Amino acid sequence: MGATMTVAPEQAQAAPRDGQSALHHELTVLATVAHELRGPLTALATSSELLAEDFARLDPEQIKDMLAAMRRRALWLQGLVENLLCAATIREGRLQLNRQLLALADVVEEVEAVVGPLLEQRGQRLCVRIASLVPEIQADSRRLGQVLINLILNASKFAAPKTSIDLTISMRDGAVHVAVADRGPGVQPEQAQRLFEPYYRAPATAGGSKDGVGLGLSIVKSIVEAHGGDVGVESRRGGGARFWFSLPTVGRAASAKSHLSIVS
Ligand SMILES: Nc1ncnc2c1ncn2[C@@H]1O[C@H](COP(=O)(O)OP(=O)(O)OP(=O)(O)O)[C@@H](O)[C@H]1O
Ligand SMILES: [Mg+2]
Secondary structure, X not given: OOOOOOOOHHHOOOOOOOOOOHHHXXXXXXXXXXXXXXXXHHHHHHHHHHHHHHHHHOOHHHHHXXXXXXXXXXXXXXXXXXXXXXXXXXXXXXXXXXXXXXXXHHHHHHHHHXXXXXXXHOOOEXXXXXXXXXXXXXXXXXXXXXHHHHHHHXXXXXXXXXXXXXXXXXXXXXXXXXXXXXXXXXXXXXXXXXXXXXXXXXXXXHOOOOOOOOOHHHHHHHHHHHXXXXXXXEEOOOOOEEEEEEEEOOOOOOOOHHHOOOOO
16 A cells, blocks of 8 residues: 555566567457457447438437547547557657647646546546646647546546546656546556556456556656656555656746646
């Protein structure tokens, strides 16, 4: 409980491992990716066909609901494709950051627009708290957005419907500290370090009903480390996981926007 760990960079490239041949690993990855794409694509094709054929017979509310579901699937697919492209970039050592001075509140606002419909579907609520002293930082807003989306969607996936996910941004030891906490099953301390390895999924997850390729956290780690920060995970008092990352500051005063404490 409460054991925080930081994952060393040399642990990042883990696959293939456990005696898997490179070919077997590649085939497993391809099959997993294909499986992940097939579900939402089939649903999108079915919904669009239904809309086209039955448009005149459907009432506006039904049409609205179907379009909202299609949008959620498209957003989810976009996230998956973004992760696959980013993983390839990282693997080739080509991850480049487009750093700008930014207020994290702005990044959070953009992230909320993406994750909002997906959380809504599960009846989950994102509670955002940004401490008043958090300064602007030099960072790549798109990549940081991707980090937050991966952590929030993990929290959403592993926690029960209708629970809250807490996103807190504060200052700790002179660095910006960002944490995403949920009330899901939490993580086993002995698994914690491996979760950040590419393609690694905890045995309970890999054998269970939760979808996923196992790339999200490895991308989080690579992007955060490229910014000079650290990542970690700890158990939460009362149950659940708390994934966190830190980002160095540039010692500038906060903008008016980043003083906002948003609770949505
Ligand atoms: N919030 C969480 N609570 C419990 N376990 C988690 C949580 N987030 C991640 N994990 C564990 O860490 C593993 C790796 O997470 P990661 O985000 O890299 O992969 P994924 O979510 O399974 O797939 P992908 O992100 O590629 O869709 C998960 O499969 C799960 O076992
Ligand atoms: Mg994930």
